[in-house]
Amino acid sequence: MPSTNSLKDAQSPRRSAGVTFAAGLSFENITHSYGDKPILSDLSLTVEPGEVLCLLGPSGSGKTTLLRIAAGIEAQSAGRVLLNGREIAGPDAFLPPERRGVGLMFQDFALFPHMTIVDNVRYGLTALPKPEARAEALNALERVGLADYAEDYPHRLSGGQQQRVALARxxxxxxxxxxxxxxxxxxxxxxxxxxxxxxxxxxREARVTAIVVTHDAEEAMRMADRIALLKDGRLVQVGPSEILYRNPANLFAASFFSEVNLFEGVVLRGQVETPLGAIAAPDLADNKTVDVALRLSGLKIAAEGEGAAARILSRRFLGVVDMFTLAVEGLDEPIRARIRADEVPHGLRDVVVSMNERDTLVFEKAIKTD
Structure with missing residues (x-):
């Protein structure tokens, strides 16, 4: 179906979602592996009733595996899953998926092509008589603005419409x-x-507790009450988006939420010298080797004034911003900067670069282990 219809459908009227009795979900010391390959390592996390929590991380971080364990599709190697304090997976219990009161929406929507839209939505309502199940399915379609498509088949719908059918189901x-x-x-x-x-x-209307898996930090910030950032099967940091962005736990977290230029330095008398100037590091001891992460939005470019001498190597217009690549005196590798479009006069080549310290983060350099 043409994308113009999809955009229209995305704004179509819908009925308010029916209210659900939200539950709290807890993971306690979850460990899981496939053969000798560890996937999750001693991970503990609680999702509060009615909360939208995003599991964020790169591919292979364990996000989807944790979701499958919560749904009952997989059994963890160790640890417990609790729903409102009741163990649903662990040493003392393992409830099958259909008895958990947990819904799962797959990445590919998993709609049955031979069934009508209403029958796809009705598919999970096996405990109800057929007329009641159909009525509930129609109500769910009305909530997502697709009641008029009830007798159509999935191939007749756009990707956005199929996503909403999967949500209704x-x-x-x-x-x-x-x-x-x-x-x-x-x-x-x-x-x-x-x-x-x-x-x-x-x-929000349904007041359902939701866990959303994504690898997109901006998407997580747009949706989540809290974000749980994973790496290599471990929980790196959890909290509201403002905390993870402004006070990242480590360099990995900082880099995941924004592109950064990376410098190495040494703390002396509470600050770190970089080719772009000194950065305060009051909480770190002298002689500590540190990583300095400078967000691309934290750079300023001017024709003259205070700052480090630099040369513009490239400039790309990206709409709201221009992306610059610059060679800076004293640095072996070029740095990048995102500057509001047309703020830097065109035709400049030799410039001075300065930085906004609010967009600069300092982390004690991690010790590499085998």
């Missing part, structure tokens, strides 16, 4: 917790913002 049984695995990754970039905002609105 996941919400129809009124799950206590909804698990969503990269739910927007297959959508056209023009549709993504509208569908994501509509999905979040539906989750």
């Amino acid at each position: 996941a919400l129809a049984p009124r799950p206590a917790v909804l698990l969503m695995d990269e739910p927007f990754s297959g959508l056209d970039s023009r549709l993504k913002d509208a569908i994501r905002a509509d999905t979040l609105s539906i989750l």
Whole structure:
């Protein structure tokens, strides 16, 4: 279906979502491996009732595996999963997926091509008589603005519409917790913002506890009450987006939320000297080797004034900003800068570069281990 129709459908009227009895979900010391390959290592995390939490991290960090363990599709090697304080997976219990009150929305939507849209939504309502199940399915479709498509088949719908059908199917049984695995990754970039905002609105109205897996930091910040950042099966940091962005736990967290230029330095008398100037490091001892991470948005470029001598190597217009690559005196590698478009006069080549200390982060250099 043409994308213009998809954009129209994304804004179509819908019924308010039915309220769910939200539950808290806790992971306690979850460890899991495939053969001798560790996937999750002693991970503990609690999702509060009614909270939207995003599991964020690169591919292979364990996000989807944790979701599958919560859903009951996989059994962890060690640790416990608790729903409202009741063990649903662990040494003393293992409830099958259909008895957990947990809904799962797959990345590829997993709609049955031979079933109508209403029958796809009705599929999980096996405990209800057929007429009641159909009525609930139609209600769920109305919530996502697709009641008029009930008798169509999935291939007749756009990607955005299929995503909303999958959401309706996941919400129809009124799950206590909804698990969503990269739910927007297959959508056209023009549709993504509208569908994501509509999905979040539906989750809020339904008051469902939701865990959303994503590898996109901006998407996580747009959706989540809190973000849990994973790396190599371990929890790096958890908290509201403002905390993870402004006070990242380490260089990995800082780099995940924004592009950075990286320098190495040594702390002397509470500060670190860099080719772009001195950076305060009051909490670190003298003679500590540190990494200095400078966000691309934290650089200023001028024709003259105070700063480090630099030469513009390239300039690319990206709409709101220009992306610069610069060679800086005293640095072996070029640095990059994002500056508001047209703020730097065109035609400049030799410039001075300075930095905003608020966009600069200092981390004690991690000791590499084998």
